[in-house]
Amino acid sequence: MRETIVGPFAGKFVGHAVRRVEDPRLLTGEGRYVDDVQLSGMLHAAFVRSPHAHAHIRNIEVAAARRSPGVVDIITGAEMETLVHPFIGMLALKGLYDPRFYALSSKRVRHVGDPVAIVIAESRAQAEDAIELVEVSYETIEAVANASDALDSRKPPLWDNRSNVLFDFANTYGEVDAAFAGADRVISHQFKEQRVSNQPMETRGIVVEIDPKSSAITVHAATQSAHMLKWVLALLSDRASIPASIKTLAINRDRVTRFAKSAKAILTAKPELKEPSPMMPAMVKQFRAEPSRFVDLQRAMLGLLAKSDNDRPEVLARDIGGAFGTKGSASREDLAVYAAARKLGRSVKWIEDRNEHLMGGGHSRDEIVDISMAVRNDGTLLGMKVSLTLDQGAYPAFPFGGSMFSQIIRVMFPGPYRVPVMQFNGKVVATNKGTLVAYRGPWAVETFVRERMFDMVARELGITAAEVRLRNIVTMAELPTPMITGPMLDVRMSAHRTLVDAIAIADYDNWPAAQLAARANGKILGLGIATFCEAAPGPPDFFEHSIPGSGALAGIEPAKIVLEADGMVAVITQQVPHGQGHETTLAQVAADQLGIPIEAIRVRYGDTKITPFAMMGTGGSRSAAMAGGVVTFAARELKERIVDIAADLMEASREDIVIEAGNVHVAGVPARGITLADIAVEARRRDQNAAPGEAIRVAQEFDGGEGGWTQATHACWVEVDLETGQVAIPRYVVVEDCGEIINPAIVDGQIRGGIAQGIGQVLYEKITYDDAGQFQTGTFMDYLIPTACEIPDIEIHHIETPSEIEANYRGVGEGGMVVAPAALTNAIENALAHLGVRISEPYLPPSKILELAGVIQTARSTAR
Amino acid sequence: MKMRGFEYHRAATLDDALATLSEFGDDAKVLAGGQSLVPMMAMRLSSPAHLVDTGKLTTHDTITETDGMIAIGMRVTHAALEQSALIATAVPLAHAAAPHIGHRAIRNRGTVCGSIAHADPAAELPAVAVSLNAQLVVRSTRGERIVNAADFFHGYLTTALEPDELLTEVRFPKRGAIAGASVHEVSRRNGDFALVGVAVHLEFAKPSTKKGAAVIANAGIGLFGLGGIPIAAVEAQSLLVGNPTSDDLFAAAADAVMRNIDPMPDNHATAQYRRHVAGVLTRRALADATNQALAAS
Numbered sequence A: 001m002r003e004t005i006v007g008p009f010a011g012k013f014v015g016h017a018v019r020r021v022e023d024p025r026l027l028t029g030e031g032r033y034v035d036d037v038q039l040s041g042m043l044h045a046a047f048v049r050s051p052h053a054h055a056h057i058r059n060i061e062v063a064a065a066r067r068s069p070g071v072v073d074i075i076t077g078a079e080m081e082t083l084v085h086p087f088i089g090m091l092a093l094k095g096l097y098d099p100r101f102y103a104l105s106s107k108r109v110r111h112v113g114d115p116v117a118i119v120i121a122e123s124r125a126q127a128e129d130a131i132e133l134v135e136v137s138y139e140t141i142e143a144v145a146n147a148s149d150a151l152d153s154r155k156p157p158l159w160d161n162r163s164n165v166l167f168d169f170a171n172t173y174g175e176v177d178a179a180f181a182g183a184d185r186v187i188s189h190q191f192k193e194q195r196v197s198n199q200p201m202e203t204r205g206i207v208v209e210i211d212p213k214s215s216a217i218t219v220h221a222a223t224q225s226a227h228m229l230k231w232v233l234a235l236l237s238d239r240a241s242i243p244a245s246i247k248t249l250a251i252n253r254d255r256v257t258r259f260a261k262s263a264k265a266i267l268t269a270k271p272e273l274k275e276p277s278p279m280m281p282a283m284v285k286q287f288r289a290e291p292s293r294f295v296d297l298q299r300a301m302l303g304l305l306a307k308s309d310n311d312r313p314e315v316l317a318r319d320i321g322g323a324f325g326t327k328g329s330a331s332r333e334d335l336a337v338y339a340a341a342r343k344l345g346r347s348v349k350w351i352e353d354r355n356e357h358l359m360g361g362g363h364s365r366d367e368i369v370d371i372s373m374a375v376r377n378d379g380t381l382l383g384m385k386v387s388l389t390l391d392q393g394a395y396p397a398f399p400f401g402g403s404m405f406s407q408i409i410r411v412m413f414p415g416p417y418r419v420p421v422m423q424f425n426g427k428v429v430a431t432n433k434g435t436l437v438a439y440r441g442p443w444a445v446e447t448f449v450r451e452r453m454f455d456m457v458a459r460e461l462g463i464t465a466a467e468v469r470l471r472n473i474v475t476m477a478e479l480p481t482p483m484i485t486g487p488m489l490d491v492r493m494s495a496h497r498t499l500v501d502a503i504a505i506a507d508y509d510n511w512p513a514a515q516l517a518a519r520a521n522g523k524i525l526g527l528g529i530a531t532f533c534e535a536a537p538g539p540p541d542f543f544e545h546s547i548p549g550s551g552a553l554a555g556i557e558p559a560k561i562v563l564e565a566d567g568m569v570a571v572i573t574q575q576v577p578h579g580q581g582h583e584t585t586l587a588q589v590a591a592d593q594l595g596i597p598i599e600a601i602r603v604r605y606g607d608t609k610i611t612p613f614a615m616m617g618t619g620g621s622r623s624a625a626m627a628g629g630v631v632t633f634a635a636r637e638l639k640e641r642i643v644d645i646a647a648d649l650m651e652a653s654r655e656d657i658v659i660e661a662g663n664v665h666v667a668g669v670p671a672r673g674i675t676l677a678d679i680a681v682e683a684r685r686r687d688q689n690a691a692p693g694e695a696i697r698v699a700q701e702f703d704g705g706e707g708g709w710t711q712a713t714h715a716c717w718v719e720v721d722l723e724t725g726q727v728a729i730p731r732y733v734v735v736e737d738c739g740e741i742i743n744p745a746i747v748d749g750q751i752r753g754g755i756a757q758g759i760g761q762v763l764y765e766k767i768t769y770d771d772a773g774q775f776q777t778g779t780f781m782d783y784l785i786p787t788a789c790e791i792p793d794i795e796i797h798h799i800e801t802p803s804e805i806e807a808n809y810r811g812v813g814e815g816g817m818v819v820a821p822a823a824l825t826n827a828i829e830n831a832l833a834h835l836g837v838r839i840s841e842p843y844l845p846p847s848k849i850l851e852l853a854g855v856i857q858t859a860r861s862t863a864r
Numbered sequence B: 001m002k003m004r005g006f007e008y009h010r011a012a013t014l015d016d017a018l019a020t021l022s023e024f025g026d027d028a029k030v031l032a033g034g035q036s037l038v039p040m041m042a043m044r045l046s047s048p049a050h051l052v053d054t055g056k057l058t059t060h061d062t063i064t065e066t067d068g069m070i071a072i073g074m075r076v077t078h079a080a081l082e083q084s085a086l087i088a089t090a091v092p093l094a095h096a097a098a099p100h101i102g103h104r105a106i107r108n109r110g111t112v113c114g115s116i117a118h119a120d121p122a123a124e125l126p127a128v129a130v131s132l133n134a135q136l137v138v139r140s141t142r143g144e145r146i147v148n149a150a151d152f153f154h155g156y157l158t159t160a161l162e163p164d165e166l167l168t169e170v171r172f173p174k175r176g177a178i179a180g181a182s183v184h185e186v187s188r189r190n191g192d193f194a195l196v197g198v199a200v201h202l203e204f205a206k207p208s209t210k211k212g213a214a215v216i217a218n219a220g221i222g223l224f225g226l227g228g229i230p231i232a233a234v235e236a237q238s239l240l241v242g243n244p245t246s247d248d249l250f251a252a253a254a255d256a257v258m259r260n261i262d263p264m265p266d267n268h269a270t271a272q273y274r275r276h277v278a279g280v281l282t283r284r285a286l287a288d289a290t291n292q293a294l295a296a297s
């Protein structure tokens, strides 16, 4: 444990468990969440949702509902199509068919919970009363209830009479067949991951505020990316025809000029954007195949261009009660509420309830993976063949959905291991289920499958799980070396070290004896290990290897840092923290650069009016490296500017100026120092153009530099009750390296939280649909999330690989969740190995444990 | 998840509550702790037009002993049950069951009578009532009647209660001199409703001077989490009574339990699982109750 710092601290903040700046506010109920927004005259929205998995909508009768008390308006799918543009997937990947769809469904519903109308009323309760009076006639269609249905060409297509396989791709790395032919053994297995759901404490929510006087629009939202939400809403709302937009532009020529100007500015700043995008050929192909797609896109783009600033929203995200990926999308509901508020010219609130959130707020995982490993008898991996089927449900998430995840799964599959050759086939399929969204490591199936498979290979070959890993993991002496899929493992890739340390801490070599001794006493124990690495944010070429053409957009992190007129410092970030503690960590980073206490720093975020533009927001374990990096460099530049002024004011040379605990002075004479407020006064005197309240403003962008990886090995012990199938976790050890740690308490919290969700995935959580596509997990009595009682103490050991790289911070947001399911499942299989048990799916409730152990018969259940 | 509108009545007296219930009959529901009713209303699974809140009837929050019975008033919460010294000594089975009910926050509001009136088949207290053959005191403007637990539970969430009736009191028999009680259950998470559970109460005959296994004089076994209603394991009970305890006897009782139940599957556990674990828990609970009784005697 490092000490907890309270109050002003003159030394270094980075590396210390500084108390979170956010906590007093959040813990005393002073946080401001979307549902805390109360506006006078504000209306409330609720959605009429499909009770069927798959059906034609024959008729919607809303007359009775309109007469229900408090109802202001009801917008059906058909009307919505006149108000908004369809969502048009912009991921141009070869072989991808990305369906277009509207905020509400008008002709067909494709999953239980599919919204078909939005009711706007004086209160949410009144809106729900009215929903009961809306009569929708459905004609049901056979459901495509799971991936095997989707692969069955006799099942009805979800989209435009196309195959339910929406994306089909194959990548070959090296001479795969030769490697397999030369192997001692080829070991194959099929794995599945069940569908789970993010379930943050705060569900989705949005308040679209329309200023009655100016009609300016402010969107209060729980979002992971304020700018993304702003521009998606601006792009897809206020549907106008192409001629109408042209007419608007003809009248408002300044809008065209302004657009041309800003486009030119962007292209000057980022000349690489001028190069033809690698996505171009695929995009052209998509447009050729479907010209209406091109027209839809042009119509939306032209409409966006024609809009006045006042017709585009500003997004304001305040406190957010978690997201885990689900709020990284702009949802159909967001757009529907926005459109309704625009239509009525009144502010509208929508707070998703838990039932809606379970049904349609975002699901994840749901993959089937067939894997073959070609190995030598000593465990050396010669190559692997992987075939992935990813069930993304009915509507792809926007803008990041299953097809994108499939590419990261492909790139990440080798992990930190030597994989000489690899064949990867992938399919993304459509089914009558809810939308697949990003969830804490949306590519995590690669770790689960690879780490489970290593255990299976070890058992087949009669060697230990540790041995098979040690034989194949990339050692530090081999670095740098590229993964077979492209991205570079740089010299800080310490996965090997985490594995070696974990093996020692776990006393792994003595485990078999300990396990046998316990079994003799009637105790069934297991130990599992799993190792992984995550791109946090990954090497510079990571995005290009995943989705060619996406690198330029994803790579840039901007920040502003301002010395304000009163001597306070504002760090202004495009990050939208939703539990990660950026208000603390970014302040720590800036404070160290500036030599001021963190109390003198305010981190401002979430407001598109003031934050620098970027589409990525917070996600992908990127903040520590990207935001930590840019804030480091921007704060350094600000310090230079402060020192310039101080040197003048104190008639000293720049080199002699020191800033300590906010005191700016000449080295050796702290008593004669001045404050940042004094500097601010002088700066404002010099710069008459400084913005109101500001003295010095610095803006920087950072491309992530060397980027890099976070890596870890987890060791998990279990005790299984073979009479009841209950699994206890007496010990859990993590050995990890995320580079230099900004705040150890926050890092450990991220790791523990991720592991809790990983344990949830194995022992408790499953989103269930039956064979007819009926949704069965609509409450927290059906979908079980572990509580503090279910989570063991987690022992965390940190490694830091020394490096010359500045701001050597890497993310830890996702790793716990990515690797825990493998470690825990490996432990359970290890406990049951003497019974011949092999585990293919991480979901292991007590009845499944007893079925695997042969204690009870396997029941055929309709639920999958 | 907003409930439909309803009219709220706060009963000032028991008679007041009974009068309101009699006035509105089927359209009214009693609001006790609200821990089951309120979520059902929020999900619009239950939408009474009138709610009769018993919260102010504070004179009914006592636990008293009369004529060898322990009477629990309708405002006694699970937490009060858990903490009552009288319950701990006189009705050890109820004492053992209480900590299994939800979480502490739920026990602070949920009531013993509410749980029994609600009759969730996975709830602990209905099974305790069946196991001990409790007497349920039922009042309406038409008068008072006493229903035996064996006749009270009719089906899933349905009981012998008429719409105008209040369950005002539960009476448990006081334990005998040599007695032990044990509740074993498996739930997915701490505080969840049981996937399957067993509530066992054993009474033993006065030990004979001879050394040897103790002889069971009286046995109550209540099963919960199996769907439908809480179940008294009648065959297992009669197998036990009159016999000295042994592993074989307990195994035979467990077999009888498994033979006689027809558990319902759901997404949390299969029928096979519930049947198997009902047997396992019966054995464990019988052994625990025996050890407890004999250790104390």
Ligand SMILES: Cc1cc2nc3c(=O)[nH]c(=O)nc-3n(C[C@H](O)[C@H](O)[C@H](O)COP(=O)(O)OP(=O)(O)OC[C@H]3O[C@@H](n4cnc5c(N)ncnc54)[C@H](O)[C@@H]3O)c2cc1C
Pocket: B029, B030, B031, B032, B033, B034, B035, B036, B037, B038, B039, B074, B100, B101, B102, B103, B106, B109, B110, B111, B112, B113, B114, B115, B117, B118, B120, B122, B123, B124, B125, B161, B165, B166, B167, B168, B191, B192, B193, B194
């Ligand atoms: C998260 C959670 C977990 C839970 N876990 C468990 C658990 O593990 N085990 C368990 O047993 N319970 C559990 N419960 C339920 C809890 O025990 C409830 O308190 C209990 O089931 C009902 O008691 P109540 O006083 O809250 O009744 P209410 O919710 O107020 O009422 C329930 C029903 O009984 C009727 N009713 C109530 N009192 C009377 C009366 N005196 N006469 C006639 N009718 C009456 C009501 O009209 C209503 O129909 C849980 C609840 C929650 C929210």
